[in-house]
Amino acid sequence: MHPIPLASLPADQRDYQLYRAGNGLFCLLIHDVHASQATAVYQVAAGSHAEPDDLPGLAHLLEHMLFMGSQRWPAPGSFPARVAEWGGRFNASTAPYATRFFCSVSPQGLQPCLAQLTDMLAAPLFAPQQVEQERRVIDAEFQTRLADDDIHAQAVLATQVQPEHPLSRFTAGNAQTLAGDAAALSERLSQWHAIHYRAGSMALVLHGPQSPEQLLALAQDSADQLLAGRAPEPFALPLFAPGQLPRQVDWQGRSSQAQTVLLYPLRECDVHGAAAHWLGEWLNSPSPAGALGYLRERGLLDELHASLEADVGGQALLRLELHSAHAEPEQVLAGLDGWVQAMRSRDPAEWPQAARRALAQTAFDLGPQGDLLDSCRRYAERLLTLPAEQVLDVPGVALPTLGLADWQQLLSQLAPSNRLLLQRLPRLLGGELCAHTSTRWQARALRSSPAPTANLAGRLGPCLGPLAEAPKGLRWSSVAPGLRLHRFAPSSGALRTRLAWCWTDKAATLAERRWLQACWSLQSEALEQWGARVGVRLQWSLAPGQVVLDVSGPQRLLPSFVRELLSQLQAPPAASQLALIERRSRRWLQDEQDALPAWRLLQTLEQECANRALRLRDPLALWQGLCAQAQILWLKPDGWSEGEGSQLAKLLLNLCPSLLQPFVWRCPLSQLQPGQLQVSEVSSKHTDRAQLLYLPAEDDSLQAAACWRLLHHRLADPFFAELRTRQQLGYWVVARLHRRAGRPGLLLLVQSPDRSHRCIESAVDVFLDQSLQGLGRLSADQLQSQAVHLAQLLEQQRQHPQQGFEAHWEDCLWQREDQLAAEQQALLDLTAAHWSAFVSRLPHSARWRLLSRQAGAD
Structure with missing residues (x-):
């Protein structure tokens, strides 16, 4: 491992060290003595834009297949069980230019979970029978996503960019795009994996209470398992063909609300640079000189959300999501054009750049806030896209002073001739259909109205400075019984x-x-x-x-x-x-x-x-x-x-x-009575069918809480494995321990794109009935072992900042004293007689079955 010096470090009592292994793997190690969980994040610089033209969705399928067995751990789906053993969470996602994998577990579980995660990335098996199964899962996920407007918006945008650009491809994958012999598809997966899953195209971030030496040893072990080399660099193509813009595309969405999205392709744009930073700030600002505040004041706009997405070769795509009051799109665009023209003449030297950098420096010195997993994911992405000295920085710390020429060069690209307007409508007659998603759309040239003159003089306003210190005064805890x-x-x-x-x-x-x-x-x-x-x-x-x-x-x-x-x-x-x-x-x-x-x-x-x-x-x-x-x-x-x-x-x-006045609030949620069966139909505008079966506890005793927690522990993984993996009911299948009105309960949820309500209901009920028959046969040793394990997981929850906070909130809400500690003891005190009595009552417990019904359907 070769150390890489970091230009500056946060003053947050964490130890940050950056290394690069001999095979090219970047490793950021964060020693945090106060961390209650340990996290590993892998970022791979290959995503859907790198997949072959003839196999749309291959990168997504590969992400799924990495969980279906590897050389050292060949059992499909064994990684989730390992993470659950250490009280953790995991996930993976495929983006256009990257694929990410992470797990966050108790510190003792970092080594075994990281070892398996690395083996999954380094030596997957791609067994044809598992390829066939996950191909069906990908298709179920695609069918579910058809109810989400995001996939339709992507499909519509794909029709407008250059056909040679990867953004024009269908990348979600479904049964048609991934069709063919499973063995042949397995071979293509293996070939694509060998090209792109190379150490030189990967980054690893480790965060935990382990010593720096221990984290370094874990990183070295991980690097040793990965193949050396670097995947091919993506090549840059213009997003839009010459003369393609300006253009308006109307498309029919699933939402009943209209939406306007404005896109500007930007060239020679550093998305981490000063000009892009200030552009995002001014666009999103509700202040009088910000685009949002300026347009809102004129009654043209309610909301504006600006974001900048990087493309290769210094290109970027500026996305403005606009929510208009009653104004026509032409009026909104004219108002925006007037603001842009006025801002081009404003010299950035007038702006509070030094004050903004001071705020960013303050944030940097304080270190990452909130869930460190989010920061680790951001660091992993930055390791593959930024120079080493910028990996830890928050936006704004190391930005150079923005000059007028750079500002004008960027704003000149926000011209009426360089934009694409995407208008989502609840209903559209005529037009064309997108491949794969059948999204209806029609395009036309976009005309521009003359931009009104915008006067922003004197409207920039001062920078909000530090908050004043509070004066001392009377004690307050006893004067407000409410x-x-x-x-x-x-x-x-x-x-x-x-x-x-x-x-x-x-x-x-x-x-x-x-x-x-x-x-x-x-x-x-x-x-x-x-x-x-x-x-x-x-x-x-x-x-x-x-x-x-x-x-x-x-x-x-x-x-x-x-x-x-x-x-x-x-x-x-x-x-x-x-x-x-x-x-x-x-x-x-x-x-x-x-x-x-x-x-x-x-x-x-x-x-x-x-x-x-x-x-x-x-x-x-x-x-x-x-x-x-x-x-x-x-x-x-x-x-x-x-x-x-x-x-x-x-x-x-x-x-x-x-x-x-004395505190009088009570939770307004009603409780089900013992033995009650309640069935509720919930309207939905989507064609997918969903069912939720909820079994609530009869009381909120500690013994009941311990039993419901053990019940969830016994059923969660089998429920997923049976209904999603084996029966392929749908992509969204979950069993969850859920508190309602202060009482625990078990929630079983299935959403399916193609199964009837009768089929879902039967599958859930059969699973529950068969499971209850086996639950009562737990031996005393099995009961004690699992109860001790759950008690240890509860202790980890008490120490975890986010989970511990939610536990404190539950105590506040229901006026309890350290409920998690009390449940720990209740688990340790749980006897076979208690468990047997609990299981025997379950078939006769209250149940609430909720069914989705498509609005307007028979």
């Missing part, structure tokens, strides 16, 4: 906190809470963008009877950030914002109703009332009433100063005066 406060000792590094505004039954309907969520998300929008630059993340969501706010970030920033955020929520929304809030709320409702059938069933399982649109009469009165009646649950990390507490108390009491 605030249920649960403190916990956080792990080192980033902090996380959660507040949930709660209402009693009928005090706030689901539609009203969704409206309030839209209101508060809009009011906190600018602060959210600022926080993202220093590693602070916030997220609004809905839960039964609640609006929930999650905030996470560095320890020294989080209290001040939460105080600033609550300050933003004190005033009711401005009259100019009300229409935007209502449209955002309605769009969220429509997104829920357009979701895939399985998601619709999961939504229904957790909904306490009908999910209807809100008929808004007096928005300001609604805002005042919701705030006046809300009480709060707060999961708060220890260590915040009394001054911060005082400021937050005043803000919370001012916003929600009912905090002065």
Whole structure:
């Protein structure tokens, strides 16, 4: 292993070391003494764009086949069981230019799981019988994805780019594109793997509490198993043929909502450079000078989401997702053109570039925040695309000062003559059909309206600086009985906190809470963008009877950030914002109703009332009433100063005066009665059929919790293996331990593109009945061994930052004291008599069966 010096390192008490093995494998090793789990991420610089023209989907099939047996571990599907043994998670994904594999397990499981993962990548078997099976799985996945508009959008875009460009290919794969003799297909897989899965085209990131020496030894062992060499470099082709743009393509989607996506191909564009960085910031900014703020102020746009996707040879594709209010696309484009023209004349020397770099440097010094798995995946990608000195950087740290010439060169490509407008419509008459997906589309030349003059003078505004220190004041924990406060000792590094505004039954309907969520998300929008630059993340969501706010970030920033955020929520929304809030709320409702059938069933399982649109009469009165009646649950990390507490108390009491009243919230979800069978039909606009069978516990005792956890442990893998792998019912097959209204239960979910509801119901019931017959025959030794193993996994959950946080939240929600520790002991105390009695009651337990029905179907 050859060490590669890193130009700068975060000051986050982690040890970062970068190496390159003799065979070319890049290895980033992150020693983290506080890590409760260990992670391995492999990135391979080959994806769907590298597959042969005659076998679309080969890269995707290869990704699946790597889990179907390797030289040292030939048993198909044995890797998931190994990861589960160490309380972990895993996944893989195929992208256009890369394929990624990862696992995150307990530290003791890193060596065995990494060894098998490396063997899968280095020496897969490609047995023809497994190729045949996974080909059917790929087709089932493709059929399921046909309900998702993303695959149709990709198919439509493929019709517009140059035929020679890889983006024009169908890459998902299905039974037709991967047809033929399984043995011959196995040989093609082997050949493609030998070309592209070379150490010089791969990167490995390891993160865990192991010493640097131990991580280095694991990396060296992994490198020794991989073949030396590097795969061929992809070659650059222009995305669009000369004269192809400007163009508009209308296409028929599965969603009932229209959507506009604007694409600009960019040449000589460094997606990690200063110009691209500032372009993304200005486009997404809701400030008066940002594209979003400028167009929103003129009533042309509700939302704008800009992203930049790299292509080879310095090319990139700028993607703007636009949600318009009532304006026609021509008006929106004209407004955008006016903004672009005005911004081209703005000298970047006027911008707060130094302040932005200071924010980025602060974020870099603090180190990666949140789930380190996300950072490891990002590092693995950067190892294969960036110089070594930039691998650890957050965007903005090492950026040079942006000059006017570079800025104008980039913005000159956002010209009306250089764009493709993709318009998704709920219905389209006539047109052509995409190959494989049968997506209906029609294209025409795109005309441009004259761009209005945009005056941005004096609108750039100051850079939001550091948050002020909070003054000290009175203690606050005892003056708000309507605030249920649960403190916990956080792990080192980033902090996380959660507040949930709660209402009693009928005090706030689901539609009203969704409206309030839209209101508060809009009011906190600018602060959210600022926080993202220093590693602070916030997220609004809905839960039964609640609006929930999650905030996470560095320890020294989080209290001040939460105080600033609550300050933003004190005033009711401005009259100019009300229409935007209502449209955002309605769009969220429509997104829920357009979701895939399985998601619709999961939504229904957790909904306490009908999910209807809100008929808004007096928005300001609604805002005042919701705030006046809300009480709060707060999961708060220890260590915040009394001054911060005082400021937050005043803000919370001012916003929600009912905090002065005793806490009265109860979960609005109803419980099934023992022996009850409930069947619910849930409307869905998709043709896939989904079924969810939920078995809830009769009570929330610790003994019941231990039994339900053991039941899930015994059934999860066999359920997947039987219904997905053997019976091939569909791509989405899952058994999950699921708590509803504080009680545990077992959730069995299947979504199928081609099986009837009767077939799915029969398969699930037969599996459950046959499994229950064998569950009662566990020996005392087997019961004890598995109970001890589950108790150890629960201890790992308690130590894991994310899982431990959720456990604390459950304790706060249901007023319990360290439920995971109590369940650990209950597992260790579980006897054969307890288990036998539990299994004997299961055939007679309550059951809730939810079925998806296509809207309008008989």
